[in-house]
Amino acid sequence: METTSKTIRKHSLEKLYASLAENRKMYAPVAEADNRIGYKYNPDFSEVIFDHIQSTLSVKNVVFPRVENVIFYTNNKNDSTVTDVDLNKIPEVVLWGAHPCDTAAYDVLRSIFCWDTKDEFFAKRLEKLVVIGLACHKSDAHCFCTSVGLSPDSTKGSDILLVPLTNGDYKAEILTEKGNRILTDFSGLFEPYQDEETKLTHVEQQFDHKQVTQHLKEAFENPFWVENSLRCIGCGACAYVCPTCACFDIQDEAKGKNGKRYRSWDSCGFGLFTLHTSGHNPREVQSQRWRQRILHKFSYMPERNASLGCVGCGRCSRACPVDMNIAEQLQALQSI
Ligand code: SF4
Numbered sequence: 079m080e081t082t083s084k085t086i087r088k089h090s091l092e093k094l095y096a097s098l099a100e101n102r103k104m105y106a107p108v109a110e111a112d113n114r115i116g117y118k119y120n121p122d123f124s125e126v127i128f129d130h131i132q133s134t135l136s137v138k139n140v141v142f143p144r145v146e147n148v149i150f151y152t153n154n155k156n157d158s159t160v161t162d163v164d165l166n167k168i169p170e171v172v173l174w175g176a177h178p179c180d181t182a183a184y185d186v187l188r189s190i191f192c193w194d195t196k197d198e199f200f201a202k203r204l205e206k207l208v209v210i211g212l213a214c215h216k217s218d219a220h221c222f223c224t225s226v227g228l229s230p231d232s233t234k235g236s237d238i239l240l241v242p243l244t245n246g247d248y249k250a251e252i253l254t255e256k257g258n259r260i261l262t263d264f265s266g267l268f269e270p271y272q273d274e275e276t277k278l279t280h281v282e283q284q285f286d287h288k289q290v291t292q293h294l295k296e297a298f299e300n301p302f303w304v305e306n307s308l309r310c311i312g313c314g315a316c317a318y319v320c321p322t323c324a325c326f327d328i329q330d331e332a333k334g335k336n337g338k339r340y341r342s343w344d345s346c347g348f349g350l351f352t353l354h355t356s357g358h359n360p361r362e363v364q365s366q367r368w369r370q371r372i373l374h375k376f377s378y379m380p381e382r383n384a385s386l387g388c389v390g391c392g393r394c395s396r397a398c399p400v401d402m403n404i405a406e407q408l409q410a411l412q413s414i
């Protein structure tokens with residue numbers, strides 16, 4: 079679809095938010111304790127923030143919840159009954175104010191969850207989601223979107239992208255049919271865009287991701303992995319804050335005859351992740367797990383999914399308790 083550019087005045091945003099909230103759940107960023115930023119369902123518009131750099135957790139939980147029931151079952155003496163989760167109960171959600179790295183991550187997740195067979199849980203949540211992105215006018219030293227082919231105003235994954243203008247209003251880029259429906263339904267809130275000046279941050283490019291991918295082909299046995307992961311404690315925080323990490327575990331939980339099967343986020347940084355029941359572990363030390371994380375995102379995914387597995391949000395570096403900095407490591411990997 080051809081992109082349409084409109085202007086939405088600052089005072090009209092609240093009306094748009096309220097109108098959308100009438101029959102959908104809103105998921106928007108708010109300030110939390112200890113200077114943290116988090117997303118919350120149905121916050122009042124007065125709580126919603128527009129000037130954050132990055133939320134602590136990403137917004138992948140909207141399409142890939144931390145814990146998600148897959149089936150329910152009952153075991154009787156001679157038979158079992160299985161009940162599917164009713165996917166029609168998944169609500170319509172508007173993701174409001176997510177930055178371009180987070181919205182682009184939905185494309186990455188789609189390339190994983192809909193790669194060979196379509197994951198119906200993920201696909202249904204994505205179908206019910208409208209994404210109103212917010213371009214970035216602030217960044218910090220951990221942001222590296224421009225090194226992975228994105229930018230502070232990348233439109234990937236958004237249905238509408240709001241771009242801040244220097245006069246305090248917003249340019250609204252209408253990008254998809256879902257976005258177009260909102261434009262049609264609330265046309266009175268949008269005005270013609272008059273080439274007003276946008277207010278965007280600058281994110282310096284730190285490495286060339288294509289070169290990294292190329293170098294990784296020969297890097298499997300390189301001492302780089304041991305040297306650069308000795309301090310990694312395998313806590314998994316990097317995967318839990320990451321908008322593109324998609325590994326999950328499946329568990330059964332039963333009480334008496336009744337039980338449920340659910341999936342929950344997991345991390346390749348955990349020693350248990352690859353531990354076989356025999357006791358053998360093909361990734362027995364942390365350097366092999368760190369190597370897997372980087373190779374998966376920057377070598378295996380470009381090859382298999384035609385997509386990088388990283389959007390340069392920098393969350394893993396901000397969250398790491400021992401200061402492992404992924405952008406620095408990728409910069410170094412570019413020339414090993
Ligand atoms: S957050 Fe840091 S210490 Fe924890 S697993 Fe990731 S790289 Fe290792």
Ligand code: SF4
Pocket residue numbers: 316319320321322323375387388389390391392393394395404
């Ligand atoms: S690997 Fe790190 S920088 Fe890349 S998308 Fe995940 S959290 Fe963001």
